[in-house]
Amino acid sequence: MIRGPESFKYVWTSAKLKNEASQTSTEIYRYTTKMKCLAAWRFLFMLLILGWLFIWVMLPTKAYKDAWTPKLKQSLNSTYFREHGTNLLLLTLPVMLIAALGCVYLHFAEKSEIASYPESRAKKSHGCQLFSRKRPVLVVAPLGIVNIVELAFSAMFIVLLIWSLANYLHTSFGHLHMDKPGTKVWKLKFRSVSLRLGYIGNICWAFLFFPVTRWSSILPLVGLSSESSIKYHIWLGHISMILFAAHSIGFIVYWGMTDQMAQILEWSKTYVPNVAGLIAFLFSLPIWATSLYPIRRKMFEVFFDTHHLYILYIFFYILHVGVAYFCMILPGIFLFLIDRYIRFLQSKRxxxxxxxxxxxxxxxxxxxxxxxxxxxxxxxxxxxxxxxxxxxxxxxxxxxxxxxxxxxxxxxxxxxxxxxxxxxxxxxxxxxxxxxxxxxxxxxxxxxxxxxxxxxxxxxxxxxxxxxxxxxxxxxxxxxxxxxxxxxxxxxxxxxxxxxxxxxxxxxxxxxxxxxxxxxxxxxxxxxxxxxxxxxxTEESDNPYxxxxxxxxxxxxxxSPSDLPISAVLGQNSWLWLGAIISTSFIMFLLFLGILTRYAIYPTEKRGELYHYSLKTLWDMFFVCACVFLATSVIFLFQKRTSSAPEVTQIQNLELPIPTTSPxxxxxxxxxxxxxxxxxxxxxxxxxxxxxxxxxxxxxxxxxxxxxxxxxxxxxxxxxxxxxxxxxxxxxxxxxxxxxxxxxxxx
Incomplete structure (x- = not known):
């Protein structure tokens, strides 16, 4: 039987519809698979974040001090890391792992183009965010506009600070440190409160630098950018400054009451150098004063220039707290330093x-x-x-x-x-x-x-x-x-x-x-x-302008031959290269720290001698800076070499338009x-x-x-x-x- 034209048209149309339906099904399947993979990644990040926060909750408790600490020191404070071991594993490694894996996640989330298909599902998707922002529930002048997610996290953070202070005081009041014989109990408790306020301020510093890291792989996971989260940096900065001011003034008052004012200028070889803390506090005062809203708003240049004192502030602060507490706040500083150096390299172009x-x-x-x-x-x-x-x-x-x-x-x-x-x-x-x-x-x-x-x-x-x-x-x-x-x-x-x-x-x-x-x-x-x-x-009236x-x-x-077009600082796969910088520099830091500890610090302490307290901290800061600068410079120069030729060609091919004046x-x-x-x-x-x-x-x-x-x-x-x-x-x-x-x- 010979089919007519209409039959062929019908068969062709049916085949075309089946083909389109098959393509649509394939696209839906691919989209669903990508969404499931991204959801699995988000679940992993959620577990890591919750685990990291759980450590902060347990850190001030008596159970952590009496039950966890001895076992952790026995297994983690090895000949390669000593007192770094526990805090590096529990407080530093999880965040660095999130930052490195987050770069890989963001790279594939961008490539997947989940926002383009299908539209009905994309409307319900929150992309690469772990949390979606809700309607504002609080509008207060000092805080600004706060939504339900921000309010919940802010409340939990305040509870964490109160919880930590209460546990620290409960533990310390049972074992008061008698630094001078004959000191009254209430004075010792006053000293203990002043000391623990510094501990609480250190918690604020663990979060302080995340909001000001402009190129961050952590902020996008919670639906934030550096511009939208700058207020969190301001809040944390004010809270930490209040706590550190109370900590510093409290110790000055205590030393005055116990006739130990000479302690202010002490730089101990085996313990916390007090003079370093005093210098850090003095540097923090102008930073804090100029960051207040009226001054910052009216005299931005004064605020901007004064804020660069943060470099000296961080340096003496880390010298004051030592290596153990430095590891607690290391992730934020480490990631901020990478971002800051990348910005510096980009700004030279x-x-x-x-x-x-x-x-x-x-x-x-x-x-x-x-x-x-x-x-x-x-x-x-x-x-x-x-x-x-x-x-x-x-x-x-x-x-x-x-x-x-x-x-x-x-x-x-x-x-x-x-x-x-x-x-x-x-x-x-x-x-x-x-x-x-x-x-x-x-x-x-x-x-x-x-x-x-x-x-x-x-x-x-x-x-x-x-x-x-x-x-x-x-x-x-x-x-x-x-x-x-x-x-x-x-x-x-x-x-x-x-x-x-x-x-x-x-x-x-x-x-x-x-x-x-x-x-x-x-x-x-x-x-x-x-x-x-x-x-x-108007044309008919007198023109007042x-x-x-x-x-x-x-x-x-x-x-100009030296001018280049704006481009991604690390090339087309910037997120992957950023993840490489984070992981490579951190691994290098661990290797250098392990080598130093094993072959310099450990032999000294094994002989019964004490390695200089501040020298350990200086080594840590040097290794962090050196590893960040080395890893970032190598990858940046590699990307610059591979992309500079096309950019120069693009500039040379540009024709200069004729200057015009348009109404x-x-x-x-x-x-x-x-x-x-x-x-x-x-x-x-x-x-x-x-x-x-x-x-x-x-x-x-x-x-x-x-x-x-x-x-x-x-x-x-x-x-x-x-x-x-x-x-x-x-x-x-x-x-x-x-x-x-x-x-x-x-x-």
């Missing part, structure tokens, strides 16, 4: 600056050359240094570009409001052919889940709109992908004056002309709080009236989506309560008061579909 776009509102858009292989997520930041202004100061700025839309360029926005940014604006306004700059980063979230909501509300104040520019550009990119749903977006932007409307010109990259943005469901509500309608310049204030100027810079964007001037839709933009859909309100502030409660949808993401960036107001609305209002996030880069 000069970055290719392509152009500077000066907006009428005083905001500057700087565009750099970027390696196409570099990927970053929205709301990421880039640290910038301009040697002609200051060789020491580094300032973080929000990245407004999108690594997919603009594969060879990276842009940041800088508001001219501080002395440093004003000097930069002045330099860029002059006729410069080339500006020497260095960069660190970019840093940001390893995954971006905000766009998985059905609708997104972005609320900004002033320069707080800059993180949202990168989010909107990400939405533009995703709208071009087939079968990719993007959420509805409402941007509520509050500006002080009409000139600030020019910031809206940054929403769409100037180089993007072929993308149809009409597919984006975007609404923009712009509020001008400081200007009335009649103060806005100078011509330079209503024009956008773009300046192009000549390339301000239609969103920044020529606005006619209150609550009117803007017109005459090249990008008509953006014009139709924008409404400007003059002389009023947004009614945030009404706006948020009117949002309809099962799942609404609310993100706020701007002044603290505004962010707190939005957080209170999301936490206390009747809608249960509002999921709040805060973007803040103010320290």
């Amino acid at each position: 000069r970055t290719r600056l392509i152009s500077a776009r000066l907006l009428p509102c005083g905001t500057t858009e700087l565009t750099f050359s970027k390696n196409p292989g570099l990927r970053y997520n929205p709301t990421s930041t880039l640290f910038l240094n301009v040697p002609s202004i200051s060789k020491l100061q580094w300032h973080p700025f929000t990245i407004i570009s999108n690594s997919n839309l603009e594969p060879d360029k990276l842009s940041i926005a800088i508001k001219s409001q501080g002395s440093w940014s004003q000097k930069l604006y002045k330099q860029l306004s002059s006729n410069l052919d080339h500006l020497q700059v260095s960069t660190e980063g970019p840093y940001g979230p390893t995954s971006f889940h905000l766009l998985r909501h059905d609708a997104v509300v972005m609320i900004s104040g002033g320069s707080g709109i800059t993180p949202f520019i990168s989010i909107i550009r990400e939405i533009i990119y995703r709208s071009t992908k087939p079968n990719c749903k993007v959420p509805k977006v409402l941007l509520v932007a509050a500006f002080k004056n009409a000139a600030d409307l020019s910031k809206l010109d940054l929403l769409l990259p100037g180089s993007i002309t072929s993308i149809d943005v009409s597919q984006i469901q975007l609404e923009i509500e712009a509020y001008i709080t400081g200007d009335k309608e009649h103060s806005i310049p 100078k011509p330079s204030q209503i024009t956008t100027t773009t300046r192009w810079f000549k390339p 301000a964007g239609p969103l920044s001037c020529g606005v006619g009236g209150d609550d009117r839709e803007l017109e005459s933009l090249p990008c008509q859909p953006f014009v139709e989506a924008t409404r400007v309100h003059f002389g009023s502030r947004p009614d945030l409660k009404r706006i948020l309560f009117d949002i309809k949808g099962w799942d609404v993401g609310v993100v706020a960036c701007g002044p603290r008061k505004m962010r707190h107001e939005v957080a209170k609305i999301c936490s206390s209002g009747p809608p249960k579909n509002l999921h709040f996030e805060s973007v803040s880069f103010t320290w």
